Amino acid sequence: MRFAIIGAGWYGCHLATALDALGLDVEVFEQHNRPFHEASGNNQFRLHQGFHYARHHATRIQSREGYMRFVERYPFLSDSVPHNIYAVPTFDSSIDFATYRLIMTATGVDFSEITTSPVPLRNVSGMLATHERVLMLTRSREYFGRKLSGRLKLSHRVERVEDRGSHVEVDGKVYDFVIDATWGHFTRPSVPVFYEPTMLLYYEGPRNFPAITLVDGPLASLYPTEERTIYTLSSVTHTPLGSFATSSEARRCLAAVDGNLVKAKVTAMETQISQYFDDFRERFRFVGPQLSIKTKPIGAHDDRSCSVTRNGRIFSVMSGKIDTIFTATERVLSLLEMRLGIEELSAPLLRSDIVEFTS
Ligand SMILES: Cc1cc2nc3c(=O)[nH]c(=O)nc-3n(C[C@H](O)[C@H](O)[C@H](O)COP(=O)(O)OP(=O)(O)OC[C@H]3O[C@@H](n4cnc5c(N)ncnc54)[C@H](O)[C@@H]3O)c2cc1C
Known part of the structure; x- marks a missing residue:
């Protein structure tokens, strides 16, 4: 299965390595000549645990989980404070x-x-x-640059994505799916x-x-x-x-x-x-x-949670903070699995599993 990812920030890079680890074929397009050039390279570099979001429950919970997973998965990409x-x-x-x-x-x-x-x-x-820890920008850039070498298409600004039903085309090149990981700069996220x-x-x-x-x-x-x-x-x-x-x-x-x-x-x-x-x-x-x-x-609430939507063969990621990269991967995988339509599953027949007991 071939994936094109647009954007080499934290989300695009992490999703690419996660899909690659599952044996899927991935290419990442980035308009600049290096990864982490926009928001992922220009922020406060805080690996959140939830303390910043007293007013939003889902954000705190995603951060709490994301923090633990980040430290486990990328122990060398953050440091203690x-x-x-x-x-x-x-x-x-x-x-x-x-x-x-x-x-x-x-x-x-x-x-x-x-x-x-x-x-x-x-x-x-x-x-x-x-x-809470501090994110290591230079190492992250280097790590993903090396890890995705050959699959990271730098200085390539994606202009056109077309869903053809049986496949999707990214600037004329054929893929099975495309993931927009541009934080809403290529297409608007589905949330306002x-x-x-x-x-x-x-x-x-x-x-x-x-x-x-x-x-x-x-x-x-x-x-x-x-x-x-x-x-x-x-x-x-x-x-x-x-x-x-x-x-x-x-x-x-x-x-x-x-x-x-x-x-x-x-x-x-x-x-x-x-x-x-x-x-x-x-x-x-x-x-x-x-x-x-x-x-x-949009809204007066303090929501910084992450969400992913799929429209046909196009996934769109609305990033939360950096700790929520794992939420994005899981969401992409479950939306992929959901393509196996519920009507294709057999009707429930629990009775056939119950052992007959004759006294
Ligand atoms: C001031 C500020 C402070 C923040 N502080 C923190 C913090 O302390 N901790 C935290 O966890 N989060 C923080 N954040 C949020 C965090 O930066 C973002 O959640 C995260 O970087 C988003 O990553 P991303 O990969 O979705 O987007 P980005 O890093 O913006 O990556 C998107 C990429 O897509 C590329 N792109 C766009 N359009 C195209 C195109 N047409 N073709 C090819 N490439 C394209 C861009 O060049 C970019 O590299 C902060 C954000 C800001 C702005």
């Missing part, structure tokens, strides 16, 4: 600390409550120390979405400084990267650059980012984090912006 702190601000959080802690206890994720943090934080009413261009800020700071995530609501976080003196600063309020109905509008917005906007974002995000962490400006030095695009489901 020496101190990984989630702090609930006293005045600005959407929920209070006791509620937050209760939700995380009910989620079944491992944490400990701490009363003092390795860095002095102010205006917070409670803190959890967690085991919008496109959010984003700006995170890269900072240089002390080696092995704690990860600090303020929850829950329009708050900020500082997270390490694979390079132990480089961090990303993100802000729910200041990171989004707009909200657009189409991918091309979002791309135009990113292309228009200039030095003045970056300067304004630096001021806004530094001011925000300094409300909780006094000497941020003394300890960290801005090195540059990180630009990316999020594809988000």
